[in-house]
Amino acid sequence: MMKQDRENKIRADLMVTGDYVLTLNYEKKVLEKGALAITGDSIIAVDKASVLKEKIEAREILDASGCLVMPGLINLHTHGAMTCFRGLADDLPHQEWLHEHIFPAEAHHLSEETVYWGTMLAIVEMIKSGTTTFCDGYFYEDGAARAVAGSRIRAVVAQGVIDFPAPGVPDPKINVKAAEAFVFRWQGKSPHLIPSIFCHSPYTCSPETLTRTKEVCREHGILFQIHLAETMNEVEEIQKRYGRRPVEHLRALGLLDAETLCHHAVWVTNEEIELLKQNGVGVSHNPESNMKLASGVAPVPEMLASGIKLGLGTDGCASNNNLDMFQEMDTAAKLHKVHWRDPTLCSAVQVVAMASTGGASALGMGGILGSLESGKKADIITIDLNKPHLTPMYEPCSHLVYAARGADVRDVIIDGRMVMRQRQLLDIDEQEVMGKVREIAAAIR
Ligand SMILES: [Zn+2]
Missing domain, CATH: 3.20.20.140 (Metal-dependent hydrolases)
Known part of the structure; x- marks a missing residue:
């Protein structure tokens, strides 16, 4: 729910602003100098930053200048x-x-x-x-x-x-x-x-x-x-055992x-493929x-x-x-x-x-995940575009697929909460985790 404050502005917990907001909504809209507002675990608005700042007062702002903002x-x-x-x-x-x-x-x-x-x-x-x-x-x-x-x-x-x-x-x-x-x-x-x-x-x-x-x-x-x-081999094995191909086999079993x-x-x-499609x-x-x-x-x-x-x-x-x-x-x-x-x-x-x-x-979660739209869960990442291998940028999706790497992710928000800021994990001690897995590997070796 959006709440209006005394100055008639809607209050939000967090606003994320970035050079580009890749919504991945139905129209695949990309907002230049875009922003999104979050309350609780959900996105409440997505628009140009100038428009959102007029309407919304956020308790905290994540300034992702120089970044592309997209769904996790x-x-x-x-x-x-x-x-x-x-x-x-x-x-x-x-x-x-x-x-x-x-x-x-x-x-x-x-x-x-x-x-x-x-x-x-x-x-x-x-x-x-x-x-x-x-x-x-x-x-x-x-x-x-x-x-x-x-x-x-x-x-x-x-x-x-x-x-x-x-x-x-x-x-x-x-x-x-x-x-x-x-x-x-x-x-x-x-x-x-x-x-x-x-x-x-x-x-x-x-x-x-x-x-x-x-x-x-x-x-x-x-x-x-x-x-x-x-x-x-699997197809041959299933045909030998059951006289049908794997997808047919699952259909025959009602799966x-x-x-x-x-x-x-x-x-x-x-x-x-048609069988899989027809059955959702x-x-x-x-x-x-x-x-x-x-x-x-x-x-x-x-x-x-x-x-x-x-x-x-x-x-x-x-x-x-x-x-x-x-x-x-x-x-x-x-x-x-x-x-x-x-x-x-x-x-x-x-x-x-x-x-x-x-x-x-x-996953059956298309209604709440996958795109940056009002009402969806606030699972958001920012990509730092200020890198030699990402300069210049003409088309965001092309960059994400053919030029970017995981290490270009700068911030991560899940359910409206920051979990990584400027590549620092906020809730997990990654050195401890790597140390524990090295100990496990030593035993395996
Ligand atoms: Zn697997």
Whole structure:
């Protein structure tokens, strides 16, 4: 609610002014010398600074002169605690990487404590590179939930489900129950933490596990997540076992709806894209992980043309190896151009939309996140344009995708509260976090 004061000015808690305000609203409006006003956790007005200053009296002003102001980015797919395994095993075949390195490292070294510190490190890295919302899935996810609840970042936090002994869930017979218990523990506990369940994949989860998990998700009104059609091997394996392709398999099990989020969708046909679109399923595109593991090139131009809910993710740090969404945008824009030998594909504007509004709608949060508009949550970042590699600037989205990097993010606001000012984190001791993860790495080594 806007309150008028004695001088007839509306009061706000915070006003952010910048050289450019990239709203990413429906008209993709860019305001030169723009500003936005925030009260509580929400944006109450966005306009030219001169106009807003006439109408609004803010308790505090964040002067972002020389900066571009934009919505915080949304990392639609990651496994935060895998920061602990950053650079542990590179340049290996996918199955060898997973079964001989990642699964054993997880089995021996994961605990709620290591997941907590690994996720804390992910949160530090993400805030410092402009991500204000991330969608996570892993084991010992109480550790991740504790990290999210204790920091200010917004996150969908999902307990992993897999049909073999997993870290924290040694008996696979109770994997779905354990995930449901996680949801009970965390639902409604923190306004910026949204619990979810993540079935690892259709080749590591039986049809019974998948359908039981989806039932639990429906009961609690939460997001069901799954890695889907990531590799050609997976498609062959699912066809061999069930006589249908992965998306068809999920449809046959009744899993496709607007509260399902599929990660990767690399090996999907046009018919499968149509199925995902018709059922309102969200998809995350993770180009750097797909490239590093040589999984393949997702048909993103077709997905964009279909109007599917498509966002961008980094995937975990073992297959990327960082969580910088600016680097991910750059890769997404270029990969499809070279793959199809068509430089008009995946424009900068489309890619920025994937990392913001696309991710928000895939999470079912399009009404509150993804753009700078009155009524939406005040999740905002500023980009310092006073850098050689960002000079001059003709078109903001082009800069964000092809020239900027995470380190150019200057300030971060989440839910209307400053969490990073002039690159200094206000609530987290980043030296302590890095120190703890180095200790974990020493044990892994
Ligand atoms: Zn993943």
